[in-house]
Amino acid sequence: MLSTIVFAAIFVGLLLASVVLWALFLRLGLRWAKVPDVTTRRVVAATAIVIVLQVAINLGFLFISPSSDAQTIVLGLVELVVAVVVPCAVISAVFKARFLRALQAWLPTLLAPVTTLAFALLVLRPFLYEAFVVPTNAMAPTLVGRHWKGTCPECGKPNYCSARDEQYGTADPPLMICENFHVTKASEIDKKIHAGDRFMVAKFLTPRRWDLVVFQYPEEPATLYVKRLVGLPGEKVHIQDGSVWVDGVSQTPPDSIKGIEYLSELPDWFGPDLWGSDNRPALLGNDEYFVLGDFSAQSKDSRLWEQGAPGHNPFAVPETHMKGVVTHTYWPPHRWRIHR
């Protein structure tokens, strides 16, 4: 809830800030172009008219779909010209200035989006929110990467698997997971490649159990992973009967993931026993976390890691590697979801 309020406040705040900045830069520009009779009321009026017109025009462009590269280029040029001509014409009309003078007054307003963007990159991104896209399907169906979509033979809900570039034979259909977490061999797939989810990560939240977290992969910190946090510092984690057990107590997951069956053995894994299995329970240090993927049969998570970060358990995500908590899936729109 808090994260949604912050998310909405940031969105509205950025929008308002760019409008106010636009008006301020226009005022500077008018002074620079030596336009007479500049009043606050006129600046506000010009700003409002420009915004209304630009929103309307951009909405109009959304409905035009160019069918060739040439059309795309022409459309782009038209949009560019409109983006310059419309505000200059409005400024010219409101302040009764010649077009070239209006153009000069308009030039500084280009700094408004630059300022907003700089604020977003320098303040929002490191301290509040960052946008990510999911690369793999280890967190399916909660977060999906580039995927094929099918229908679950058990419940009829959509199911997902990673899109492959080559076809597969009848001997090796990929495993799919549906929205009720049924894992089945692919039977019908539309073979259309769908793009991965885009989601927001909050930097200001303390990670809790069952949160989706983004972190630096311990063996290779330049790579970011997203997984579900199941074990907290100091806890002893093991997986039994499909559930996560902490210090000998079975943990009840939130309703949204009730159907997940966590695996402590993988059929195609020939390495040592998995971390978190009966023979190798994971005892976390006081600054370490244990993470699992929702698609347990296909997830490279704490259970399988061999090396780990220097000075840490191989299965652990050190606290210093945590980047944030996933709060919202925002794209594509039909995948919109609040996670925390």
Ligand SMILES: [Zn+2]
């Ligand atoms: Zn199903």
